[in-house]
Amino acid sequence: MKTVILDAFTANPGDLNWDAINQLCDLSIYPRTAPQEVLERSLDAEALLTNKVIISDELMTQLPNLKYIGVLATGTNVVDLEAAAKLGITVTNIPAYSTPFVAQHTIALILNIFNKVSQHSQSAKDGAWANCQDFSYTHGTLNELQGKTLGIIGLGSIGKNVATIAQAFGMKVVALKSARPAKDSISRLPFEDFFSQCDIISLHCPLSPESQEIISSKSLNLMKKSAVLINTGRGPLINENDLAEALNSGVIAAAGLDVLSSEPPTPDNPLLSAKNCFITPHIAWAAQECRERLIQIAADNIKAFLNRDSINKVN
Structure with a gap:
């Protein structure tokens, strides 16, 4: 599954790795993605992983291959959940990791x-x-x-x-x-x-x-x-x-x-x-152990989706 991480830097500024997800997917990693870059980077994606990059209804309608969105956080306000559901796109989050x-x-x-x-x-x-x-x-x-x-x-x-x-x-x-x-x-x-x-x-x-x-x-x-x-x-x-x-x-x-x-x-x-x-600059989630859990839970969510199961689905 072709997967794109749109804003990898805050979860992993370089002290961790994405191996747990990379083993499951054809993975492309971007440290940050500006609003004007989102569409181009997402065009061929079957799965998008985002922390704070907005995934709007307008964007999703331009991504015919998109099947899955993984929010790399607990809050899911960055994704239009109703639009995703109408398009048959599964959305998951990462609860209780921090x-x-x-x-x-x-x-x-x-x-x-x-x-x-x-x-x-x-x-x-x-x-x-x-x-x-x-x-x-x-x-x-x-x-x-x-x-x-x-x-x-x-x-x-x-x-x-x-x-x-x-x-x-x-x-x-x-x-x-x-x-x-x-x-x-x-x-x-x-x-x-x-x-x-x-x-x-x-x-x-x-x-x-x-x-x-x-x-x-x-x-x-x-x-x-x-x-x-x-x-x-x-x-x-x-x-x-x-x-x-x-x-x-x-x-x-x-x-x-x-x-x-x-x-x-x-x-x-x-x-x-x-x-x-x-x-403090929103660091209460950012302990190394928390971010390790976040990446592993994100991988578990993807693995369940690939097995036609769902965990931590929010829509």
Whole structure:
């Protein structure tokens, strides 16, 4: 099966290989593909693999040989699923490949804020420690996690992993109440109680019309002035102008973000210059082990398709 990977670089910048897929397919690999290059590179393909390259209805109708699209990620918004189904094209994704590292990165963002790791490291490199009269100094107050309340929005596999780690730190864990019945012992709180009681709020819910901009001036103004917001979920869960204003005016204390509404962000994104806002460039999925799993699951998806079976089919 003639297969084209349109944007291979983020999943494998050179430290891994594509052997698991190459053994199954006649494989062509492109590190990146610009919008104007997609059609030409896809013309003869029976299968396309994409992470962020858009596969539209218009494109698919121009690819008579196309039978299969493998999304090299969990989210499938880059593919017109309805159009693919009408054209008889199977679409698969890669679920749950990065759960441990997303949880790990969530805790890393929390620890960076509470221990002020990045600030102290930079100040020491800048000479502040060498010029200090004392053996130790701090940039502001440091706080323990033990005894703090972590509020989780979205208790799926990632949210539950975060909860387990947080409990090991001695934190109390609660979740935002939803329509789904609880299947664990974690307390669910209604909207106002949740936002007003939590010391840290971490976002792990899918993006939907109901969850879009769940973090806005309405919810931010309910939070403690000492509260911290963490987002390793989806950028549009947050109204970025409202969060920037809340950080700059001291409505909440800090934020740790791995995702933004537009990626890469525009230079004028207000969060890039907001006070006490710590941003990483969407790396919570990118551990080597996660990317190895991603490639193997992608190969398993293709193998199942070739055997007239289907796993991780989304349309």
